[in-house]
Amino acid sequence: MGRPKIARKSTAVDMTAMCDVAFLLLSFFILTTKFKPSEAVPVSTPSSVANKIAPETDVVMISLNADGHVYLSVGDSQRDKDKKQAMLESINQRFSLGLTPTDIANLKKAPFIGVPIAQLKQQAALSTDQMNSKTLPGIPSQDTARNEMNDWMAAAVQAYQGEKMNLILKGDNVAKYPVFKNIIAAFKKNEQFKFSMVTNPQAVPQGSDLWKDNVSGKAQ
């Protein structure tokens, strides 16, 4: 009995197509990825159902880290940096700190301001990679009596006079409330009644009123 001969087929598969797909996906991910800039002040933000994307221009951001230290930064654009320079100059003048133009240029380049106003000169002397939340004590605002955020907010309001300023507060999950309260007090004192808080997006719980509104298409 002769068995029917089964033709041996090669098990090798043509990999070209798969290779094409793999590299197509790869280029997609490479192009869409946006590396998180290494943050000098690590802050893990809480989640909320807010669905508005945080603005990126004309930003004055106040970071509140886990230890309750407060840092001030601006957006990345040149315009924002110029505003920062204006703020620094007005602070310099008001407190007669005697900062040289080089100091101001250094602080303008710095990722954030994180020292009491009296020590700005020392921060200007540091190099950018020496500035992080471990080395710098933050802007004093724990104390209602000596809340330097008031002065910084006044400078910011002055720098953005007549223009839109996006005031953003980026707080850490475990930061304590009193510092947050003092920051809000500084906003209020300078007549900034609207601000946003940076949060991570979170799904709206099913069955809640907001969920029903969203489903029925009723925009709030």
Add this chain to the structure above:
Amino acid sequence: MAEMDTSGGGHHKKGPGVKKGKKLSTRVDLTPMVDLGFLLITFFIFTTTMSQPTAMRLALPDDRVKPEDQNKIKQSGALTILLGRDNNVFYYEGELAPDASNFKASNFKEIRDEIISRKRSADTNLVVVIKPSDECTYKNVIDILDEMSINVVKRYAMVDITDVEDQLIKRTEGGGTGGQ
């Protein structure tokens, strides 16, 4: 898997006397390249951050408005939520009874039901007063403000805590009867 030398076989005969040039296959094994491709894809998928941070807006009341121009809230219709340490939440309806009998402990999971039931009750004008104590965290405040938007509570206010309430929270937390 290697697929070298498949076309170099000698089955097509050229005419006699024609020298057979040794033909090398042009096919390359792409398997390692695919491996590398997928490895990089995995890397980029894991490191990419698709979700942009969102911004939660908050409008603050203007304190300089004269007290007589400010909106008065009816104490009887208000739900006051107090935030304590370790994610404890306390609440009372209307005014705080002198013997604190309407002062109840809760937590972030249960407070939603309380807000909803208050909202559903006949009183249409629900006003929520949020009083964070000094012990609570930024996350607690955001969470409770988020609760307001989840449950579409239109009228709420953040108010400083009073000493009586602060004492009450401390006492309750000290007694260990607070929510988890």
